Amino acid sequence: MKAIIIARQELRSIFRERRFQAAAAILSILFALSVFGAWDYYASNEKQHAEAARTARAHWDNQEDKNPHSAAHYGTFVFKPVYPLSFFDRGIDAFTGNTLFLEGHVMHEAKHRAVADRSELSRLGALTPAFVLGILFPLFIIVLGFGSIASERESGNLRILLAQGLRPADLFFGKTLGLGVVVLSLALPFLLLGGLGLAAPGAGAEDWQRYGLMSAGYLIYLGCFIHLTLIVSAFAQRANVALVALLGIWIAMCLISPKAVADFAAWSHPTPSWQAYQEALQYDLKNGVDGHDPSAEYSKKLEEETLKKHGVSTVDSLPFNWDGFIMQKGEEHETYVFQKHKDALLAIYQQQQNLLEASALLSPYLLVNLSSQRLAGTDVHTFHNFLAAAEKYRVALVGELNNDLMLNFKYGDWDGKRDKAFFASNKKFEYRGPAFREVWQISRPAMALLFGWYLLSGLLGLFVFQRIKPI
Amino acid sequence: MFLLQLQYEWKHLSRNGAAWLLLLFLGGAMVFGAYNGRQRAARQKQAVQALKTAQDEKFAALEAEADSIVKGLKKMEQWWLDPTNPLTVGLLRKGGGTLVIEPAPGQALAVGMSDLQPEAYAMLFGGGAARGSSDYDNPARLALGAFDLAFVIVYLLPLFVIALTYNLLSAEREQGTLTLLLSQPVQGRRIFVSKMLARFVVLSLMATLLFVPSAIWAGIGAGLTAQATGATLLYGFFWFLMALAVNMLQQNSAFNALACIGAWLLLVVVMPALVNMLAEKVHPVPSRAGYENALRTADIEFEKMKPAILDTFYDANPALERKPDDAKSPRDWWLEELYLLDIRKAHVADIKALYEDKSQSHADFARKLTVLSPALVLHDYLTGLAGTNRDAQLATQEVLESKAQTWLDWFAAKYAADAKLQAADYAAIRSMLEPVQPKQSEGSSNGLLWSVIYLTLMALPLILGRRRQMMAAI
Numbered sequence: 051m052k053a054i055i056i057a058r059q060e061l062r063s064i065f066r067e068r069r070f071q072a073a074a075a076i077l078s079i080l081f082a083l084s085v086f087g088a089w090d091y092y093a094s095n096e097k098q099h100a101e102a103a104r105t106a107r108a109h110w111d112n113q114e115d116k117n118p119h120s121a122a123h124y125g126t127f128v129f130k131p132v133y134p135l136s137f138f139d140r141g142i143d144a145f146t147g148n149t150l151f152l153e154g155h156v157m158h159e160a161k162h163r164a165v166a167d168r169s170e171l172s173r174l175g176a177l178t179p180a181f182v183l184g185i186l187f188p189l190f191i192i193v194l195g196f197g198s199i200a201s202e203r204e205s206g207n208l209r210i211l212l213a214q215g216l217r218p219a220d221l222f223f224g225k226t227l228g229l230g231v232v233v234l235s236l237a238l239p240f241l242l243l244g245g246l247g248l249a250a251p252g253a254g255a256e257d258w259q260r261y262g263l264m265s266a267g268y269l270i271y272l273g274c275f276i277h278l279t280l281i282v283s284a285f286a287q288r289a290n291v292a293l294v295a296l297l298g299i300w301i302a303m304c305l306i307s308p309k310a311v312a313d314f315a316a317w318s319h320p321t322p323s324w325q326a327y328q329e330a331l332q333y334d335l336k337n338g339v340d341g342h343d344p345s346a347e348y349s350k351k352l353e354e355e356t357l358k359k360h361g362v363s364t365v366d367s368l369p370f371n372w373d374g375f376i377m378q379k380g381e382e383h384e385t386y387v388f389q390k391h392k393d394a395l396l397a398i399y400q401q402q403q404n405l406l407e408a409s410a411l412l413s414p415y416l417l418v419n420l421s422s423q424r425l426a427g428t429d430v431h432t433f434h435n436f437l438a439a440a441e442k443y444r445v446a447l448v449g450e451l452n453n454d455l456m457l458n459f460k461y462g463d464w465d466g467k468r469d470k471a472f473f474a475s476n477k478k479f480e481y482r483g484p485a486f487r488e489v490w491q492i493s494r495p496a497m498a499l500l501f502g503w504y505l506l507s508g509l510l511g512l513f514v515f516q517r518i519k520p521i
Numbered sequence: 522m523f524l525l526q527l528q529y530e531w532k533h534l535s536r537n538g539a540a541w542l543l544l545l546f547l548g549g550a551m552v553f554g555a556y557n558g559r560q561r562a563a564r565q566k567q568a569v570q571a572l573k574t575a576q577d578e579k580f581a582a583l584e585a586e587a588d589s590i591v592k593g594l595k596k597m598e599q600w601w602l603d604p605t606n607p608l609t610v611g612l613l614r615k616g617g618g619t620l621v622i623e624p625a626p627g628q629a630l631a632v633g634m635s636d637l638q639p640e641a642y643a644m645l646f647g648g649g650a651a652r653g654s655s656d657y658d659n660p661a662r663l664a665l666g667a668f669d670l671a672f673v674i675v676y677l678l679p680l681f682v683i684a685l686t687y688n689l690l691s692a693e694r695e696q697g698t699l700t701l702l703l704s705q706p707v708q709g710r711r712i713f714v715s716k717m718l719a720r721f722v723v724l725s726l727m728a729t730l731l732f733v734p735s736a737i738w739a740g741i742g743a744g745l746t747a748q749a750t751g752a753t754l755l756y757g758f759f760w761f762l763m764a765l766a767v768n769m770l771q772q773n774s775a776f777n778a779l780a781c782i783g784a785w786l787l788l789v790v791v792m793p794a795l796v797n798m799l800a801e802k803v804h805p806v807p808s809r810a811g812y813e814n815a816l817r818t819a820d821i822e823f824e825k826m827k828p829a830i831l832d833t834f835y836d837a838n839p840a841l842e843r844k845p846d847d848a849k850s851p852r853d854w855w856l857e858e859l860y861l862l863d864i865r866k867a868h869v870a871d872i873k874a875l876y877e878d879k880s881q882s883h884a885d886f887a888r889k890l891t892v893l894s895p896a897l898v899l900h901d902y903l904t905g906l907a908g909t910n911r912d913a914q915l916a917t918q919e920v921l922e923s924k925a926q927t928w929l930d931w932f933a934a935k936y937a938a939d940a941k942l943q944a945a946d947y948a949a950i951r952s953m954l955e956p957v958q959p960k961q962s963e964g965s966s967n968g969l970l971w972s973v974i975y976l977t978l979m980a981l982p983l984i985l986g987r988r989r990q991m992m993a994a995i
Contacts, residue, residue, distance in 0.1 A: 069779075080791065087798035095808050102810035109817055114824075127817075129810045145660040148810050159656045162809035163637065165663075167876070168800075169884035169911040170633040170904045171897065173666050174793035176801065181794055189786065193779065290775050294684065297782055305676060305790075306550070309668040313557050316662050323568035323654040324640060325575055399659045406661075430661050465847075 052216060056224020057231065064194055064232050074236055077182070077190050081240050084177045088137045089247045095132040096251070099148070102129050103479075111474040115467040118451035118459075119377060125153030126447075128440050128479050130160065133427030134253040135260055138244055139180035141428025144172070150437070152444040154381060154451070157388035160437065179244050180422055183268045184415060185304050187237065188275040192296045195229050195279035197289040199518070204289060209520040218515040222280065226511070229276045237272060241265045256486040260425040263490070267425070267497060270504045271418040277507035281514050303413035311409045311416065315402035321395065334387040352379060366461040373464075374456025381452060385445050392437075399430055410499045417500040424493045427483050431492055435484045443479045450476055526712075526719040534723055540685060547673070547681045548731045554670040555739035558629025561667075562740050565624040565640060568654050569956070572621050572641045576954065583610060584947040591943055600851060605941040608855055610950070611932030612646035618928055618954050619643050619652060620921055625908035625959040629739035630749055631671035631900070633909030636663060638917075642957075644925040646858075648866075670736060671903045674753050675896050676789055679760040682724060683781040686764035688774040689720060695774060721761050725754055741907075748906055755972050756899045760785075762979035769982050792894040800887040806879050815872045823868050827861065834860045859933045884911050891971075898971045908961045916960030928953050 064070050106127040113124055130148040147160030165172060175181060199221075202208040211221065248261055279296055286292035322330070337348070356375070357363060365372035410417045423429035459466045534540045587604040589595040597603045601613060610616045620642045628635045639653030655663070666672070690713075693699040702712060732753055736746040767780045834857065835843045844853055891897035904910035931953065935942065942950075 083795070083798065087802060094805070098808040099810045102808075102814055105811070105814040105818070109814065109821070127813050142660040142664040145663040148808060149813050151813070162812065164806070164808065166634075166637060167806045167809065167880040167883070169887050170909065171793065171800075171884075171887045171891065171900070172797050173633070174897075174900065175666075175797065177791070177794035177798040185790065186786075197775075290778065293775060293778055297680075301677075301680065306668075308665045309672065310553065312659075312662040312665040313553075313560075313668050316659065317560055320564070321654070321657045321659060323564070323571060324652050324656060325568060325571035327654075327657050329571075329575070395657055399661075402659050402662070430659065433660070 052220040053223035053227060056216075056221060057227035060198065060225055060228025061231055064228070067194075070194055070232070073190050073193050077186060077236065078240075080177065080186060081179065081182045081243065084179045084182045085243055085247055087176070088140075088178050089250060091137040091140070092132055092134050093251050095136070099129045099132055102127070102149075107478065110476070112470055113473055115469045117464055117466060118455045118468055119154065119373075119464075121468065121473060122154030122448050122451045125151055126479075127151055128443070128481075130433070130436055131427075131481060131483055133432075133483060134248055134251055134257045135264070135426035136428050137247050138178065138261075138264070139422045139426040139428055140176065140178055141423035141426060142430060142433065143428045144168075146433045150440050152440065152447065154377070154448045155384050157385070157392070157441055157444070179240070179247070180419075180426075183237070183240065184271070184418055184422070187233075187268075187272055188300055188304065188415075190236070191229065191233060191272060191275045191279055192293070192300060194232060195225075195276065196283055196293040196296050198225050198229065198280055199283040200286045200289040200292040203287070203519075203521065208518070212518070212520045218518050219512055221518070222511050222515040225280050226276055226508075229279070230273065233272050233276065234269075237269060241268070259486050260427075260489065263493070263497070264422055264425040267418050267421045267500060270500050271414050273504050274414045274500075274507050277504070277511045281507070281511050284511075284514050284518050304415045307409065307413040308416055308419065311406055311412070312402075315405040318405060319398050319401040321398050327391065327395070331387065331391050334390065335384060348383075349376060349380075352376070368461070370456045371459050371461050371463070373461060374452050374454070374459065377455065378449060378452035381445070381448055385441070389441065392441075396434060403430070407496060407499065410496075410503070414500055414503045417496045417503065421493045421496040421500065424489060424496070427489075432483055432489075436481065439481045440479070443477065443481075447477050526715040527722060530716070530719040530723050534685065543681055543684050544727055544731075547677060547728075550673045550677050551670065551731050551735040552738075554668055554673045555629065555735040557668050558632075558670060558739035558741075561632065561636070562624060562629050564654075565628070568640050569621050569623065572619060572652065573956070576619050576621070580947065580951060580954075584944060587942055587947065588944055591941065605943070607932045607935035607940060607942055608646075610942055611928065611935075612644075617643050617645040618950070620924055620954065621956040622917060622921070623956050623958055625913065627741055627745045627907030628909055629670065629907075630736065630741045630745060631903040631907040631909055632667035632669045633671075633904035633907060634911060634914050635907075635909040636667060638909075638914055642921045642925065644928045646862075649921065649925050670732075670739060670741075670749075671900060671907075674732070674749075674756065674903070675900050678728065678753065678757055679785050679789060679896075681728070682757050682760040683764050683778075683785060685724060686720065686761055687767065687777045687781045689716070689765065690768040691772070691774045691777050717765060721758065724761065725757060728753060728757055745906060749903060752899060752902055752906075752972075755976070756895060759895050759972070759975050759979055762976065766979055766982045788894040789896040793897055793900075796887055796890040796893060796897065799890060800883055804879070804883040804886045806883045807876065809876065812872070812876055816869055819869045819872060820865075823865055826868075830861065830864055831857055856937065859936065862929070862933075895972070895975045898975070905961075908959050913960055917957065920957055920960060924953070924957065 106129075110124075110126045113121065116124065128150050130146065130150070136143055144164040147162050148164070149162045150160045151158045199208065202211070212218075244265075245261065248257060253261075278299060282296050282299065283289075283292045286295060353365060353372075353376075356368065356372075357365070360368055362368055368375075406416060406420065420429070424431060454468070454472075583604040586595065586597075590597055590603070590605050597605075600606055601609055603609050608616075611618065622638070622640055622642065624640075625635055636658070637653075637655050639651035639655070641652040643650045643652055688695075693702060705712070729750060732750055733746060736749060737743070741749070763784055764777070764781050767777050767784075770776075770780070772780075831843070835841060841853075841856065888901065891901045901910070905912070931949070935946070940946075
């Protein structure tokens with residue numbers, strides 16, 4: 051009950067201050083601007099990518115008559131999907147290629163990173179809803195709350211309050227509640243406005259689930275900052291000192307630690323250079339079946355085994371087209387090698403990611419950033435989910451072409467051709483991003499850590515308040 | 522008087538625990554930024570060296586093999602593996618040359634776009650292909666941006682200046698030392714000016730002593746370090762004047778702190794984000810998703826135009842016999858393709874230009890908006906100085922493309938003449954593979970101009986303020 055009185059008093063004093071009005075107005079304008087800047091991000095990108103996907107398929111379907119293996123080299127393009135929530139948090143979207151060329155024998159890297167079409171200024175960040183909520187909103191809390199206890203102490207109110215028998219815990223809960231209501235009075239309209247940006251392109255039920263979790267994540271994150279602000283304010287002798295200390299904490303948590311930890315992770319778990327990666331890849335590729343080079347050692351061995359198995363002496367006596375068979379065997383080996391190296395690379399990313407999560411102790415911003423990107427579908431995991439699906443499709447499509455070559459063409463018949471009807475009947479790339487359940491599963495650790503941060507900072511707050519000095 | 526103040530300011534700051542803490546923090550950040558720069562440079566050097574070694578080994582092996590073939594010691598059945606065949610060596614898939622790009626000298630100062638720039642450019646029949654380790658970098662790290670010296674200067678240095686200036690005058694009043702100061706037999710204005718100057722001299726010394734060794738350790742040359750130090754001090758001076766202007770408002774220290782931090786937040790954190798948002802709105806850059814399709818559509822059109830274009834080829838080369846497709850030898854086919862290459866390039870030039878123009882308008886507009894904040898002006902200046910901005914990247918790209926054209930023409934001419942590559946040719950090939958020095962973007966005077974404008978704006982309250990106001994401020 052006493053906590054509610056404290057909360058009410060805190061609310062009244064904050065709402066009355068010009069500082070609140072000014073800060074709230076600025077933050078609201080910035081949030082509105084961020085939504086204005088981002089609302090068509092999804093719609094416009096989605097439209098372009100869907101159009102590109104249709105055109106690429108039309109190119110495949112309507113290609114000139116050609117041998118199935120020539121078609122495998124002609125290849126096709128698939129495009130990184132755009133997710134509705136990317137308007138809210140762009141995450142790594144601009145830093146991953148959006149076009150992937152699929153052809154026989156090779157697993158290509160995704161090309162065309164959006165950032166490459168922009169200037170170096172774009173590296174300084176963009177005004178998105180996630181930026182306002184993750185970076186700027188905590189400052190709003192600091193500006194409103196730095197004097198919450200320190201000013202009461204300076205004015206002598208704290209002494210009176212405690213002398214009247216107010217329990218420190220009530221003081222803490224009251225102040226938390228007061229600041230919490232102020233934060234909600236702004237954050238909830240923001241999140242609702244963000245919801246409009248999601249409703250506009252007609253998001254599905256899963257997107258709303260993701261958005262709900264994302265919103266919860268941001269609210270918990272802001273809760274952490276309420277606790278931190280109160281702790282520092284209770285600790286500091288003067289409001290001035292509290293403000294400077296809190297600003298220092300904010301800078302360390304939101305500006306410095308993400309970059310510093312990412313750099314540290316990169317030096318602790320370095321990714322290979324282009325040359326090193328390619329050399330390792332080429333080494334493994336050479337030590338296997340080469341569909342285009344029948345003289346290669348492994349191809350020769352496979353030939354001997356196959357001939358023996360079928361009881362014939364030459365490849366043209368086999369009951370199938372040896373060319374198609376060897377192509378597919380080569381493809382299988384190449385796919386295995388490419389995937390092996392890709393997996394090793396992903397393992398390095400994962401180690402870097404683990405370090406990032408482990409350093410959550412330093413900053414809840416890292417956690418909210420991570421979970422927000424995951425839920426928005428703009429994180430590394432979602433991107434690699436797409437790459438894996440594209441690779442699976444490549445293997446299936448090339449397999450379909452090799453199979454046709456093996457069963458329906460004679461050995462050595464490289465001039466035999468397939469027409470449009472055949473190509474139009476080839477497998478289509480149908481990809482939907484990871485399901486909500488999967489996303490939730492991988493977001494859980496970061497979300498749990500974030501909640502842990504909230505609880506621990508709350509407990510620390512209680513502890514500090516128990517030892518609060520009235521003067 | 523000034524020396525006395527200087528001595529006082531030095532003593533005052535050197536006995537202030539918080540000031541030492543801030544200095545330690547800024548120093549730590551600079552050392553970490555410099556360390557990152559060193560690491561990046563070392564990694565890139567290693568990557569570039571690996572590319573060079575691989576290339577040297579490849580051409581040495583090809584040359585030796587070509588020599589054996591020319592001397593009749595070895596036979597090569599497959600033309601696509603023949604090291605005396607210009608097409609195989611110069612342009613086909615497993616052949617081709619690689620132009621290695623040396624790292625920009627100032628990369629450790631400002632990473633800019635250098636973490637996305639390839640380390641090499643492969644020259645192949647189908648055009649150039651970038652060879653970059655950034656293909657394998659964790660995109661999450663690229664998205665978070667680099668912790669480089671530019672970050673420390675642009676983002677953190679103002680905080681250091683603000684923290685040691687926001688209460689320069691207000692604290693004297695709050696602590697009651699002001700009366701003592703004014704009771705001295707000296708003019709208030711003189712006290713004010715020399716106090717200000719003394720504080721700035723001390724701050725500049727601190728910043729310089731931290732920055733210069735860090736920059737040198739990071740491997741940035743003395744010239745670049747000197748220029749960057751100059752820019753850093755100008756930038757620091759802007760924030761110093763800004764904090765003084767806030768002090769002139771005669772409010773308490775808490776107000777001053779909030780106002781200074783508000784200005785920092787607006788100019789350093791919000792403005793860049795806002796500028797990027799505006800640039801995106803006013804000059805949207807289309808997603809490149811449509812790009813490869815557009816190229817393919819153009820290619821399909823080109824295939825239809827091909828017979829007519831080849832008419833001109835055969836008209837110009839009456840010695841060559843035009844054969845039906847199924848009777849063409851690989852050589853017939855490649856001679857046609859080599860002829861078609863430039864025409865094909867011209868055919869898709871519009872598509873490339875369309876995307877590049879949009880991207881350029883976006884970048885130009887964003888650059889114009891840098892005038893909205895000194896932080897952006899400085900960032901622009903530092904990346905320009907470091908040779909890691911977009912302009913430098915485009916300039917390097919231009920060099921690469923022209924070298925690639927020379928390469929292509931050389932091999933095409935050899936192939937057309939049906940020449941066999943020999944040892945002397947390999948020497949010529951090597952000379953075309955000299956590493957490319959990164960281009961610096963042309964320096965712009967914009968940065969300096971805007972620095973002067975900003976400094977004047979910030980100094981206005983001090984210049985225009987009447988004596989009485991100054992006295993009141995103290």
